[in-house]
Amino acid sequence: MNAIAHSPHAHAPVTINKVMGTVMLALTPATLFGFWLYGWPAINIWAISLLAALLGEAFVLRLQQRAIRPVLLDGSGILTAWLLALSLPPWAPWWIAVLGSLFAVILAKQLYGGLGQNPFNPAMAARVMLLISFPMEMTTWVAPAPPGSVHAPGWLDGLAVTFAAFQVDGMASASLLGHVKTEFTRGIELQQALSGFYAPLDALWGNRAGSLGETAALFLLAGGLFLIAKRIITWHAPVAMLLGVLIPALIFSAVNPAHYAGPLYHLLSGGLMLGAFFIITDPVTSPNTASGQFIFGLGCGLLTWIIRTWGGYPEGVAFAVLLMNAATPVIDHYVKPRIYGRNRKGVSLSIEPVKKES
């Protein structure tokens, strides 16, 4: 018989690995769709990201003289790299993935003390670092080239794209958000900029230029709903983030449709779906309570819309997430559940004397 253990003497059949595994499962449809859409280079980028994260984490753990296996097997490093890969341009060069992954697991996670200790979402921190440091590589998009299409690269071409910066003619394209921003700078109005470039149905399916795994809004939504059903995440943060984008988009597009894009355009563009269901639901860097998560999500959404609308960058999800990550401790400080038998201020509920007669 083992040493005396404390109650409870039963446990729900859940572990960290199972949580991480379920999230990866939920990401799989969108990822596979991204592979199909952008071909071999996308697969390469995804695999390189994961590999670099594992090696980088193992290296740091070795330096810290900590056990490597249990940490690598908890799945958190792989998930971080996976999320980062989904947010990269699918035909990005290999070193973008390596740098990003190493930055995410080493600087943004392990340096803070490893799993559960990092204040910022590692994948988003890495994405922002890459975006600021290598704006060219991070905003070079390609048009979808599913297998069978004229431009679909073969396996060897794919390797060339990833490792030798091989250019395929006629493939360069702009993301929707980037395109609109560029047109704005040229003084072209929104409707004109969108015509011929924006088809909501394509956006829904993800059949357009964009990050590896961010374009398939429907698959991401399905994955998110799956996680909610599995009780891995709750609806609060995702719904709040979508509302945070939706509400200002609705108001401003109604006031001035020539300049402000409508809600559907915002919802189906950029990293919003991935962010809402997979990034801001990262438990480590988001608040503890349901109301806190709602506030956090709302903040992420609003900041995303503000950056997209008035900021210098076409896309704002990553910046918004990092800014709200920084606000998480403050939210947690002020938003706490009411304790049984106490009011919101923590003072004991008053005792109402019970009359014996009456």
Place this chain on the structure above:
Amino acid sequence: MKLFTLRGGVHPEGRKALSADMPIRSVPLPARLFVPLQQHIGAPATPVVSVGDHVLKGQLIASAQGAVSSAIHAPTSGRVVALGDYIAPHASGLPVPTITLDSDGENRWVATQTLDDPFELSMEEIAARVGAAGIVGLGGATFPAALKLNLSRNSGVKTLIINGGECEPYLTCDDRLMRERAVQIVEGIRLIAYAVAAKEVLVGIEDNKPEAIKAMQEAVRGSEVRVVVMPSMYPMGSEKQIIQVLTGNEIPAGGRPADIGMLVHNVATAYAVQQAIRYGRPLLSRIVTVSGGAISKPCNLEVLVGTPVQELIEFAGGYALPVARLVLGGPMMGQQISHARVPVVKGTSGVLALTAAETGQTLPSPCIRCSTCVRACPVGLLPLEMAAHIRATDLSAAVALGLKDCIACGSCSYVCPAHIPLVHYFNFAKGELMEQERGKLKLAATKKLADERLERIQRIERERQEAAAKRKAAREARERNKAAAVDELSCLVRSLPLSDPLPLTGEEAIEALRGSQVNELAAKQAATQTITEAA
């Protein structure tokens, strides 16, 4: 009836089917029983028998001691063979004062009195008899029942809640009791309601016990008692939570149910009250569920207090699988014991032999702040934050987050994907705080003694100084008198017919007088006389 929602809570696998259909059976009379003197919250009882005494079943063997305590009676007839320490039915396995009783096999009762109409008794008399019968809360808290009755009678009871929740997995003892002895339970409930003049009586039963609900509904027909079906959820059977679900009220922090006109008793306690009031039988036995994946034939047993756990396990066919953990009580809040020699006590609701698969124990991993524990907490605490502060030995921060409101239900630990033993942290911190509190009290007592000592020393010194000053004053007075006398003497001496008195100082005059065998007093008298005469 409208139910109120309970925040948090978990749905652990019930596993009640293992023993739910096994009728209550009695265990054969054990040869030797170990009856601890403390089976309740409060002060241990004081033995009123000696080694070698023969006692009858139901005879008082240890009386309640102090305000919060409970009496203990002989579970069967036999001889007291030892008054001493025996291992406690507690995780520590530490020895506790215990009366060891060898059964004579006759199971002979003391004279008991059966009442035809127990409702003829006064309210106070019922509470007194419940106290004399050694009845404690059988739901697990083991708080002396009579105290609760007295407290509530004085403060008034709006709602009497009878707890038939039995939300702990595996346990079916209350379920079986309600199925088989509903009539007696309801009489017990009505006696309690009468004893506190309750205005409303609710029996809360979880919906996973349909047969118990049916039996109880039959039994309450025509009485003021109402059976309320509650959703199955842990910790529905916790006092605070059952009040919240049935009435929507919350006990103010740091308060008691009596503060808001509530009184909660367990169904098994109600049964014990009925037995004590109608038949005069003190609490000698209880229903115990023997279950768990490692037990061959899980069952529900009526067990005499003091019966070694080993005999229950043997009666249940022993072990079918290797035991990873032996637990007294339910899996959520029960205590692991290190071996089966410990006795069953009044608060033992279950004996569980769990396999490794059932305990689901793995090594803890880092907290990912998933806040599943926050969602599971029925009290509204932040278990992850509290544990982090306790790990950093910052207990006051944990207290500020509500550590003292934690009911230790184990919901947070149960759901934690990182398998962090959160309740362990909390109980450690509570123990640590109690230790600090004790330390503070001790320090205060020491300070008081030290202050008193200092004060005493100062007083003695002061008295000494005063005495010295008094002595000094007396001496000075004497000196002054002496000086005065000397002056007089000088005059006297000067008046003496000496050849040359002038060079004489006072001292020389005294010497001169002493030399002439005249003592000071006589000289003074003489001087006085001389002066008087001269006048």
